[in-house]
Amino acid sequence: MKYGTKRGETEMVAKPKVAITWLGGCGGCDEAVVDLNEALLDVTNAVDVIFWPVALDFKYHHLEKMADGDIVLSIINGNVRNSEQEEVAKLLRKKSKLVLSFGACACFGGTPGMANFRTKDDIFNWVYRDAPTVVNPQGNYPQVKTKVDGKELTLPAFYEQVFALNQIIDVDYYLPGCPPPPDLIANAVTAVLEGKLPPKGSTLAPHKALCDSCKRNKTKPQRIAIKELKRIHEIEASPDTCFLAQGVLCLGMATRDGCGAVCIETNIPCRGCFGPVEGVKDAGAKTIAALASMLDVQNDDEMKKAMDSIDDLAGYLYRFSLPTSSLKKRRT
Amino acid sequence: MSDFEPKLVCFSCRFGWGYLGDQHALSAQIKNWIPIICSGKVDATHVLDAFKHGADGVLILGCPAGECHYQDGNAESKKRILLLQKLLDACGIDPSRVRMEMSLDPEGKKIPGLVKNMSDTIKKLGPVKMV
Incomplete structure (x- = not known):
């Protein structure tokens, strides 16, 4: 199957929908997409970017209203460390035909995955109590639910460990790197648009060392x-x-x-x-x-x-x- | 803890350990005994796989220093084990759960005793937590 139209064509065809999102990442992977430079114009001409929180103002409820499988490709970067990230990953999986695990954090946990050498308690105690720059005389720690002026405020739950994306949802393809380089990103997107994809589960990068x-x-x-x-x-x-x-x-x-x-x-x-x-x-x-x-x-x-x-x-x-x-x- | 029986995997070099003994009799005495050709064959991956599949300890029996049939397979294995112990320690697995013995025992009579000694040590540590 071939998706989309070439730049300059006026034919009104529904463009394939693409979502890009960041979970537990630094934003460098989103920046890597921007680093496609002029090639990004070709990509946006060929597809409808329907979700990209770091670049455009989309809301989760926009996604929820879409039909299952309506998104052709979800490019997900970052790992999963909290309940919001898990929720978004599962929502995108449900709405997408293909999920690309993008960047080292999504593929393997990434640098933030080194937090698995410490427990959640170690991390919270350091960040909210023991670090020399912390002033927290009342010993407040983040809570999933807090009552303020009779209203309930909520925060995502922080998990005991960092998970790679495929430990939370089914992943179709992997593109590693911190961040992935522009040539491999362009190859991956082109492969999806032209329907020339390797077997499910493949890593879209060379095999050797x-x-x-x-x-x-x-x-x-x-x-x-x-x-x-x-x-x-x-x-x-x-x-x-x-x-x-x-x-x-x-x-x-x-x-x-x-x-x-x-x-x-x-x-x-x-x-x-x-x-x-x-x-x-x-x-x-x-x-x-x-x-x-x-x-x-x-x-x-x-x-x-x-x-x-x-x-x-x-x-x-x-x-x-x-x-x-x-x-x-x-x-x- | 008293009813905890540690699961041990024992790799032993065929050139130095048990090659003159009755293999069937030894196998019956030593659970998860894996005779191999040179202890240098044991990779960090094999040890980690053993832990991943529920082992509580791994014992590697190699030839004495300088007596490897393949020149230095035993020395290579020893270096790997020392490096691997650093990784295990960082992940909260006591490094003594991997042990290398460099000696000779063609009859293999010492092997059940070595396995028992290590089991006794590991019994005190308890099982490796699965994550």
């Missing part, structure tokens, strides 16, 4: 031997040499390609925002296998020294993907 296309790959020695890991700010990193060869932990070997190596181009190692490569569920576990083989240690003392040089290994390996990893969250 970032190292595969990295320009620095040719500088990688045959065997990487790291005695101690360095963080990027601790060395004068060469702009052309493989980070691992410089002793800096780069996650390119266990991260899906497709980002355009924008971090590497700015001399920052890969942090893993594209998630695991095709067929891998837990990028952190796979990184351990690769990292262990690179640690050049001969005895327990050397191993201890190498281990001590790694700051917050769990946070580094699951910077974007803790909620969808095997471990998911901290047990209490």
Whole structure:
């Protein structure tokens, strides 16, 4: 099936409806859509954007009135941490033919997913009681329902943990990245409009690891031997040499390609925002296998020294993907 | 807690552990025993999968340092386990739930005892919480 009309055509055909929304995200994914620049005009000419809270004033009740399946594509970014986000995700799922999980937060939980290393109580106590900038003498905490002047005010319920989108609703396609790059966004939208989609559940990005296309790959020695890991700010990193060869932990070997190596181009190692490569569920576990083989240690003392040089290994390996990893969250 | 029986998975290298013993008799004594060719075969993914499927502990039996049939598979596995323990700790799973023993026991007579020792330790920790 082919949707929409080309720019300039005057034929009055109902354009396919598209919704874009942000749940637990920073807005960077919405900005990435805007970064399509002129191509965005082609997109808006081909589709009716019927919901995009960050850009236009639409209300949830507009969505509720639509028929089920009326929206051709819902592009949902951000994770699910509260009841409002869950409600919107489920409403869009009901009204949409296709749901695209857009960006690292929707696909894997993203950076905010690292909150799963803490409990809800830890977070509330820090944010509303213990942080040095907090002044809260009455010890007020946010409540789902509060009576004020005889009226009831409500807030969404804050969940115990962060969820990726597919842990809440059925997802048709995935486009990872923090944020996804314009070329992959354009490809994804075009594929939907032209009806040229891969099997359901596919990730609309390359299958191989970032190292595969990295320009620095040719500088990688045959065997990487790291005695101690360095963080990027601790060395004068060469702009052309493989980070691992410089002793800096780069996650390119266990991260899906497709980002355009924008971090590497700015001399920052890969942090893993594209998630695991095709067929891998837990990028952190796979990184351990690769990292262990690179640690050049001969005895327990050397191993201890190498281990001590790694700051917050769990946070580094699951910077974007803790909620969808095997471990998911901290047990209490 | 007294009726809690920990579920343990035991991976052991075929080159160093139990290859002269009666496999059937050993299998009957050791639940979830997985003989493998080199402890270096055990990936962090396998250990995490074991926990995901309800294991309370994972014991890996490898050859002594410097005696790996494949040069350094046991050393590689040890490094992986030490790194993995950091991840487990960050997620509230006691690192002692994964243990690596580097020794030799061709008859495999020590294996049931090692499994029991580890079970006793884990019994005190209780089950791994499923999330």
